[in-house]
Amino acid sequence: MVGLLQLKLGEKEPGIAALRSAVLRLRLVDPQGKPLPPEELQAEAVMSSMSHEREAIIFRPAGPGGYEATHTFSMDGQWEVRVRGRLEGRAFAATFHVQVGSF
Numbered sequence: 001m002v003g004l005l006q007l008k009l010g011e012k013e014p015g016i017a018a019l020r021s022a023v024l025r026l027r028l029v030d031p032q033g034k035p036l037p038p039e040e041l042q043a044e045a046v047m048s049s050m051s052h053e054r055e056a057i058i059f060r061p062a063g064p065g066g067y068e069a070t071h072t073f074s075m076d077g078q079w080e081v082r083v084r085g086r087l088e089g090r091a092f093a094a095t096f097h098v099q100v101g102s103f
């Protein structure tokens with residue numbers, strides 16, 4: 001049974017900018033911090049205010065409950081990283097807001 005999901009996204013210091021590879025970190029754990037292994041995990045970067053292509057993000061396992069992806073955002077601005085998958089047979093989804101570049 002899935003209670004609360006804790007999903008966190010990290011950004012490579014000192015920040016991320018367009019056309020430079022960034023490391024994104026995701027954690028999928030229960031409220032006690034125990035890793036929750038999903039049956040499916042998919043992610044994409046979306047600029048909801050614009051009509052250009054979505055960008056697939058491939059998260060790979062990195063430690064207990066941890067996942068890491070290297071991604072190059074195509075432009076600066078306000079992105080959403082949308083994560084979804086299945087855990088214990090149930091769908092889950094989360095959206096993270098990511099500022100790319102400084103302006």
Ligand SMILES: [Cu+2]
Pocket residue numbers: 047050052075077
């Ligand atoms: Cu855009």
